Amino acid sequence: MNITSPPGVFDIIPLDAKEQWRSSYLWNQIEELMRKTAHDYGYREIRTPVFERTELFQRGVGATSDIVSKEMYTFLDKGDRSMSLRPEGTAPVIRAYIEHQLSQDASSQKLFYILPMFRYERTQAGRYRQHHQFGAEAIGNGSPEQDVEIIDMLYTLYQRLGLQNLNLCINSIGSSECRIAYRKALQEYLRSSFEQLSTDSKNRFETNPLRILDSKDPADRKILKNAPSILDYLNSESRDHFEIVQRLLKELNIPFDVTPHLVRGLDYYNKTVFEVTAGELGAQNSVGGGGRYDGLLKQLGGPDVPTIGFGTGIERIIQTLLKQNVPLQQPPRPVLFLIALGDQAKEAGFKILHDLRQNGISSQMDFSNKKLNKAMQTANQLNAQYVVIIGENELASGEVELKEMSSGETTKVPLDGLIRILQIETRGDQFIQMWSDMARPFDNPGETKFFINKINRSIEQTSDMANKLHTAATIMKSLLNE
Numbered sequence: 374m375n376i377t378s379p380p381g382v383f384d385i386i387p388l389d390a391k392e393q394w395r396s397s398y399l400w401n402q403i404e405e406l407m408r409k410t411a412h413d414y415g416y417r418e419i420r421t422p423v424f425e426r427t428e429l430f431q432r433g434v435g436a437t438s439d440i441v442s443k444e445m446y447t448f449l450d451k452g453d454r455s456m457s458l459r460p461e462g463t464a465p466v467i468r469a470y471i472e473h474q475l476s477q478d479a480s481s482q483k484l485f486y487i488l489p490m491f492r493y494e495r496t497q498a499g500r501y502r503q504h505h506q507f508g509a510e511a512i513g514n515g516s517p518e519q520d521v522e523i524i525d526m527l528y529t530l531y532q533r534l535g536l537q538n539l540n541l542c543i544n545s546i547g548s549s550e551c552r553i554a555y556r557k558a559l560q561e562y563l564r565s566s567f568e569q570l571s572t573d574s575k576n577r578f579e580t581n582p583l584r585i586l587d588s589k590d591p592a593d594r595k596i597l598k599n600a601p602s603i604l605d606y607l608n609s610e611s612r613d614h615f616e617i618v619q620r621l622l623k624e625l626n627i628p629f630d631v632t633p634h635l636v637r638g639l640d641y642y643n644k645t646v647f648e649v650t651a652g653e654l655g656a657q658n659s660v661g662g663g664g665r666y667d668g669l670l671k672q673l674g675g676p677d678v679p680t681i682g683f684g685t686g687i688e689r690i691i692q693t694l695l696k697q698n699v700p701l702q703q704p705p706r707p708v709l710f711l712i713a714l715g716d717q718a719k720e721a722g723f724k725i726l727h728d729l730r731q732n733g734i735s736s737q738m739d740f741s742n743k744k745l746n747k748a749m750q751t752a753n754q755l756n757a758q759y760v761v762i763i764g765e766n767e768l769a770s771g772e773v774e775l776k777e778m779s780s781g782e783t784t785k786v787p788l789d790g791l792i793r794i795l796q797i798e799t800r801g802d803q804f805i806q807m808w809s810d811m812a813r814p815f816d817n818p819g820e821t822k823f824f825i826n827k828i829n830r831s832i833e834q835t836s837d838m839a840n841k842l843h844t845a846a847t848i849m850k851s852l853l854n855e
């Protein structure tokens with residue numbers, strides 16, 4: 374019997390015709406944009422191991438959270454130590470931050486990751502046992518600007534990707550003191566309807582009553598309609614902080630809804646929490662989420678500094694993009710497919726293939742001595758932009774026919790000019806675009822002044838250098854004459 378992949382996990386293959394979102398060319402372009410966006414906002418990459426000591430997640434994420442209490446892949450290693458596959462990225466990043474004393478390094482206060490996560494969940498559309506997250510964590514800054522930077526980065530990523538109709542919900546769950554008072558009020562409110570609550574919510578009543586707020590059970594939702602709002606229990610510091618967050622989001626034109634029942638499923642949060650949902654995703658509609666978790670560093674033995682971050686699921690992003698028919702890049706294709714006929718041509722072609730690749734032109738060649746029409750079929754299947762056939766005649770004349778596959782047009786070109794022709798052909802548009810961007814006239818005197826100053830400085834440096842060279846030459850001359 375064939376062995377297939379376990380339930381809830383999947384392969385990412387070059388081109389998946391049935392499930393397009395599992396095609397690696399889509400993952401590549403999305404991850405590239407994630408890296409670019411993270412760099413634009415000053416975040417550097419961190420990669421933590423796939424497994425950690427189980428205790429990290431128990432202490433970091435919270436023993437009562439669903440992720441830790443029900444969903445972890447936990448095992449004993451050969452030294453009888455309990456280990457768990459990483460269910461989320463925040464606790465490991467904070468563990469690494471403390472372990473490597475990254476607080477000493479200015480470039481390591483803002484970190485991002487693109488990593489697989491493992492949760493033993495009930496599988497369904499959009500929910501997997503191995504999923505991938507792009508996450509970011511900003512460490513050491515407790516200001517509302519930091520909250521908004523994190524949300525802005527996530528929002529900018531979604532905009533750059535072309536995602537539409539997203540809902541950003543934000544809330545503040547205040548400090549631990551605010552939550553103690555609120556927890557009491559919520560329990561009091563729910564007590565009279567306790568028997569009508571779902572089993573899950575009954576179980577959470579004592580251990581983690583705030584989690585009842587994001588129950589999806591219809592009976593629970595009805596009861597919760599008139600529940601007290603956490604926003605009425607915020608102390609003045611948390612309230613002011615949340616107000617500034619809202620004001621700054623408005624200034625950046627980032628649309629949002631304040632959603633007082635948003636609490637999120639991990640125990641480490643305080644103050645600002647947020648979630649982005651997409652209607653197209655159905656029941657599992659959360660594309661990304663995050664929030665402040667100011668106490669986590671101290672709890673894991675590090676300095677007591679504030680922290681905030683987000684995580685966004687790559688599977689769900691790609692699925693939403695495809696459902697929304699957002700134009701995406703096409704799969705990569707070779708610029709040139711070389712077909713060599715005969716041994717001598719094969720040897721010469723192989724050398725040309727090497728030179729093309731050395732010059733950054735993606736090229737392929739048929740090594741298996743296929744007949745011409747079979748080789749052309751392969752070129753078509755690979756979606757090559759151009760085909761060149763080299764035989765004895767071409768080697769003797771030094772000229773080949775360059776066939777453009779989309780139009781079928783052929784042009785005679787010198788074999789030794791092939792690289793340059795293809796370089797111009799494939800990159801010319803980029804250069805034209807770049808120069809037309811750069812070469813437009815300045816919009817205002819400030820820009821002109823900046824560049825005139827720069828040119829003046831270069832002229833001064835050049836004349837200074839010329840003077841020095843002149844003096845050196847005069848000395849040399851006089852020495853030689855002596």
Ligand code: HAM
Nearest residue numbers: 461463500501504659660661662663664682683684686
């Ligand atoms: P999370 O909400 O548990 O947060 O996960 C973040 C995102 O990962 C979700 O919005 C969703 O897109 C995706 N995701 C989660 N579970 C699955 C699954 N089983 N299948 C597919 N996608 C999934 C965290 O993990 C926090 N560490 C985020 C954070 C970072 N908070 C502060 N910093």
